[in-house]
Amino acid sequence: MSWFRENWRVATLVVLLLGSSVALFAPGVGAGGGGGSGQQAEAASGPTNLNYGLELSGGVRLRATVTGVTADGVDVTQDNEAAIAEEVAAALDVDRGDVRARVAGDTVEVYQDVAPSDLEAALTDAGYEPDSVSVGVTSATRDNIVSIIESKVDATGLGGADVYDIQTQGGDRSHYVVVEVPGQNATQVQDLIRGRGEVELWAFHPGENGTQTNTTVLRGEELVEVDQPTRNQDGQPIVPVQLSDAAGERFASDMRQLGFTSQQGIGNCAFPNSGYCLLTVLDGDVVYDASMGPTLADDLQSGTFTNNPTFTITANSMEEARNLQVNLQAGALPAELVFQDSYYVSPSFADRYKPLTLVTGIAAALAVAGMVFLRYGEPKVAVPMVLTALSEVVILLGFAAVSGLALDLSHLAGFIAVIGTGVDDLVIIADEVMTEEVSSSRVFQSRFRKALWVIGAAAATTILAMSPLAVLSLGDLRGFALVTILGVLIGVIVTRPAYGDVLRRLLTDNR
């Protein structure tokens, strides 16, 4: 037991190194492919169990804010919910659908870019006293947005995507929705979530005084089933959909009333000038105009349609049809997103970073080894020193493999910082121990303790200097700070003192 008491640091170092090697190289170990935050990581592949983040595996990361203003502390009840929304919408001149009063939380949200003071005035005028009004939306809305984006990404068939909501400490728009999709390019993902994705069917018809009028006859949320896009007899891309019974009935009666089933309503579309057209509309933009077909007109007229309310939404291209289908299936976003920050790196380019950083790291380590050999000349001192510094990196990598940390360039920079502080400490230990001939274990111990004071003080300052970064949400810098802090802790508690023990063995010739 006394052996262990004297050598516990070396023993712990050996155990940690073995554990890390297993975590790194043994198949099936590690958190690769696990859920949670590891989702954005590419499933562990290649020779190690390490997970790589976006920067090292390729893909897109978008950060967006949600357009909207929220009033807190409004006395919303089941009864006045609708009234508040209507009054506010009228006062601010926005769509009724852009205002949402929530009983839970007593909040009123407006999903438009209006000034907080305007919303406050509108609510005060209507007799509701909000406690505070600020830019942003409620967490319920953000959760909703996150789940809609998730289903949009899923419906598109992009695998491994990760969508989440983060909060930062700076600025007034401190909430961000983050979308990470591996292996895709930026525009593809941006297009998917740009705009609300609200699909509608408009009837374009002659109005009462002869001018052409648009009437919304079908909304995305009235559909109960959306099928895979296909082509109709004419080869036109379509999305087959099924309406709810109520919507089917309303749609049929609207069509009859607007004259679409009459003689002049069939096959008579000259959009945008005249006639009767069915318009496919995405976020207020007309995507496609179609004329009423005779079969559908018959069905609508006779009532067959209401028994089986199926319909097809037409598009120009298969790609557009797929886009419509995704939007219909996932539903429209309650509010628009504003992209604040986007990052893209192609998978092949990102892949290249891994061997290159490895070579860079090895070159830096060789430089350290070279300097140490030149300085001490004695392999007894220098070899364990370099090995200790490298073992800290191995232990950190093992930790990364076990915890499923998705490694990015910033983490690699952290490894370098750890090697840097490590070498400083090891030099201090070596010099302290070797200033005079080490005669006994006791002399060694007292010198060693003095060296540890300096190392501990230096480590404390490094950790303190890094801690603001570990807390602040500065994206890249957070990973860097966390790795540095962790590495310094492992170094000061285990590896660097262990080097001292090894050095004692070597220099005192086993006392």
Next chain:
Amino acid sequence: MPRFEVPDVDLSQYSMRQLAAPPLAVLVVALAIIGGWAATTGSPVTPGIEFTGGSELIAESDASQSEVRQAFETDPVSIRQVGTGGDQYLVTFQTEAVPDIRDDSDVTIDVVQSQSVTATFGSSTQELALYGVAGAFLGMSVLVFALFRTFVPSIAVVISAFSDIVVPVALMNVLGIKLSLGTVAALLMLIGYSVDSDILLNNHVLRRSGSFWESVERAMNTGVTMTVTSIAAMAVMTVVSYIFGIQLMTAIGVVLVMGLTTDLMNTYMLNVSLLRWYKFEGVNR
């Protein structure tokens, strides 16, 4: 075998003024550069797109630099080669979205990496980064004072760390290196590194037996080895990562080499002078 020996410099032959003047002069010049920079550009350092908003991409193309420059729908603010391979260019734009390649452009360009940041997001990042650096520096100062509990030795460490950050920042302006998240990380690393050798020096002088100059010499032996080894590692990292085109590491490496070199000067000229004054005159007052 050649050996690296810490040179035996007899610092005691110089007067306090002779020793302290050069680092103070360098600090003053650095502050003047930063001040002048702030007066002319409105900002003490030139911030990169992560802080100002804008977009940046790495284009891979066999075409020449000027052909790549003209291939985009928006005129780039700057374009420069990345790495030494000769076919990768870093193109920076002021627009908040990455511009498309012109339809009529006949050069083939492969955009392998791109990033765009809005001005609002950038300014909030800048604010946070500023808090981060200020918080780190403040935390370090408080801890140093708590460790040594005497004013002069503690303030010596703080001044030296301050100068270790300010001088590289001034050099960044001179060399045209923009402030990025990577360089902010490097400046914070400098706080950690520079304090190492300062604490070592203070510890030897204040807490150990032996004469003042003996203590300084022992601290120097260890401290210079530490710092020179780190400089060597960072210089190698800078060169290798530059060749490979890993910008983050090049940025961190350059700033650290500048800062650590400044630290050598500050620790063994400025700090030693302050400690000497404290040991021989300050204590008796």
